[in-house]
Amino acid sequence: DTAVSQTPKYLVTQMGNDKSIKCEQNLGHDTMYWYKQDSKKFLKIMFSYNNKELIINETVPNRFSPKSPDKAHLNLHINSLELGDSAVYFCASSPHSAGSPLHFGNGTRLTVT
Amino acid sequence: DAKTTQPPSMDCAEGRAANLPCNHSTISGNEYVYWYRQIHSQGPQYIIHGLKNNETNEMASLIITEDRKSSTLILPHATLRDTAVYYCIVRVGDNTGKLIFGQGTTLQVKP
Numbered sequence: 001d002t003a004v005s006q007t008p009k010y011l012v013t014q015m016g017n018d019k020s021i022k023c024e025q026n027l028g029h030d031t032m033y034w035y036k037q038d039s040k041k042f043l044k045i046m047f048s049y050n051n052k053e054l055i056i057n058e059t060v061p062n063r064f065s066p067k068s069p070d071k072a073h074l075n076l077h078i079n080s081l082e083l084g085d086s087a088v089y090f091c092a093s094s095p096h097s098a099g100s101p102l103h104f105g106n107g108t109r110l111t112v113t
Numbered sequence: 114d115a116k117t118t119q120p121p122s123m124d125c126a127e128g129r130a131a132n133l134p135c136n137h138s139t140i141s142g143n144e145y146v147y148w149y150r151q152i153h154s155q156g157p158q159y160i161i162h163g164l165k166n167n168e169t170n171e172m173a174s175l176i177i178t179e180d181r182k183s184s185t186l187i188l189p190h191a192t193l194r195d196t197a198v199y200y201c202i203v204r205v206g207d208n209t210g211k212l213i214f215g216q217g218t219t220l221q222v223k224p
Contacts (some may be wrong), residue, residue: 014186016199033210035212041198041215043151043200043212044212044214045212048210055209056209056210092157092158092210094210098207099145099207100210101147101209102157104156104157104158105156107154110189
């Protein structure tokens with residue numbers, strides 16, 4: 001009964017491919033996020049969705065497209081993968097109330113070869 | 114959001130209190146102090162947050178100085194499982210969920 005779950009945990013693929021990472025939360029939260037942790041371990045927000053609507057897009061390349069079919073799911077689709085996309089991607093969720101803490105998943109390690 | 118400064122690493126003996134400092138001298142009046150930690154190969158985990166009063170929960174205590182320019186996270190009885198990177202984050206109490214992570218403090222709890 002994991003609160004925020006991501007699949008797959010590991011993803012190895014070649015440059016130029018298209019891949020998706022799925023995220024689901026069973027906490028009843030209204031807001032979901034994608035964060036990226038690069039090789040230097042810096043965590044940075046990519047997207048934020050509230051009730052299926054995009055509210056933050058942190059200048060992420062157009063190759064990254066989040067999709068929220070319902071408020072419990074936020075998937076991340078990446079087109080034309082590049083070497084620099086290799087990172088750990090974390091999904092998170094929170095209630096919509098101001099200042100609520102985020103609950104993170106355990107990440108998807110993407111390796112582009 | 115205000116910037117925070119933390120020591121890159123600290124050691125603590127198992128069973129002793131771990132005191133992790135954070136400087137946030139440019140904090141604004143409406144900004145909260147949040148602490149998260151990241152255990153190896155896991156997602157960040159929320160620990161505690163506060164505005165100006167000291168806070169305590171089942172995981173830790175947060176001591177914020179009167180001028181709010183610094184704070185200390187206290188793990189009262191550190192265990193080996195508390196070994197992690199601890200992040201101090203200052204943010205407005207809005208609903209964007211945008212957290213700006215720095216490099217954090219790597220806490221090593223030793224037996």
